Amino acid sequence: MTDTAFTPHDIAGFLQENPGFFDxxxxxxxxxxxxxxxxxxxxxxxxxxxxxxxxxxxxxxxxxxxxxxxxxxxxxxxxxxxxxxxxxxxECDPQRVPGEIALGLAEQFDLNHAALRLWDLSELPATGYGEPVSQDVRTFTDSLKAPYCGADNGFEAAGWLDAKPKSLALVPLRLETDGPAVGLLVLGSDDAERFTPEMGTTFLESIGQLASAALHRLNPATPKV
Structure with a gap:
């Protein structure tokens, strides 16, 4: 026996170096x-x-x-x-494509609110989904490099919905990947947790890409990318 004091670290080291001790x-x-x-x-x-x-x-x-x-x-x-x-x-009628984009999404994904505005498409009527939007909306949409998700319903585009949502997603639409935006899709929910800043946006990005591809039918002079 000695007066040497062993620390827990010493004991742990001993047991690790002597695995057969308990045998x-x-x-x-x-x-x-x-x-x-x-x-x-x-x-x-x-x-x-x-x-x-x-x-x-x-x-x-x-x-x-x-x-x-x-x-x-x-x-x-x-x-x-x-x-x-x-x-x-x-959908055989290009003029019905915007409705299939917005209303079809609301139906398939059980959304409480959905809205869509489009611009700079040669075959787009200036009414309905083609109603004029402000330059602020266009500039904001161009700045979106990915869908926005959150509870901020103060965006001008949120006013397109029939009621204020508790959470919403804003999806920019582009005919070309890095081109200017030609539309903004607004999806709203009465569930505050439906669209949150922390959620992934992979499916929303896919929705944006598919919707954008369909919009080429309203702008046939633009080559598909």
Whole structure:
């Protein structure tokens, strides 16, 4: 025996360097007790390991369930997106395409509010979806490099909806990837959590690309990109 004081770090290092210690001293392992993580009583080291494994198992189960929920939600969204796209492709009248974009989305994705304004398309009437918009709206839409999601309903475009939404998404439409905007799609919901700044915008970007592709029918002189 010596007067040398061992720190917890020293003991942990010793056990790591001597993995056979508990094989040689099984009685120590069997009788060793540690504090209960959720109580004041002591439990055996074996019980503590079992509890740790159970906690890890619950965490893995939660993560797996979350992955399954996300996969199911993405599959549902993909199905609705395919149905909406089919409606766009099957529409024979170019003048009805804007309605299929806005109203079709509202129907397929159970949206409370949807609006669409378009500009600078050669075959677009100056009424309905082609009603004039302010230069501020055009400038703002040009500045959007990705869809906006959030609860700010003070945007001028939010006034196109039939009522103020609790959350909304603004999707710019362009005939060319890096070209000027030719429209703005406004999707509103009475659910404050439907469109949030933290959410991913992959599906909204796909919606914007598909809608933009369909709008080439209202501007036949522009080559498709």
């Amino acid at each position: 040689e001293h099984a009685d120590v392992f069997a009788t060793l007790q540690v504090p209960h993580p959720h109580g004041s009583r002591a439990i055996s080291l074996g019980e503590r390991q079992i509890m740790t494994l159970r906690e890890r198992n619950r965490e893995l189960e939660w993560r797996l369930n979350e992955l399954v929920r996300n996969a199911t939600a993405n599959e549902t969204i993909g199905t609705h997106l395919a149905k909406w796209c089919s409606r766009l492709l099957s």
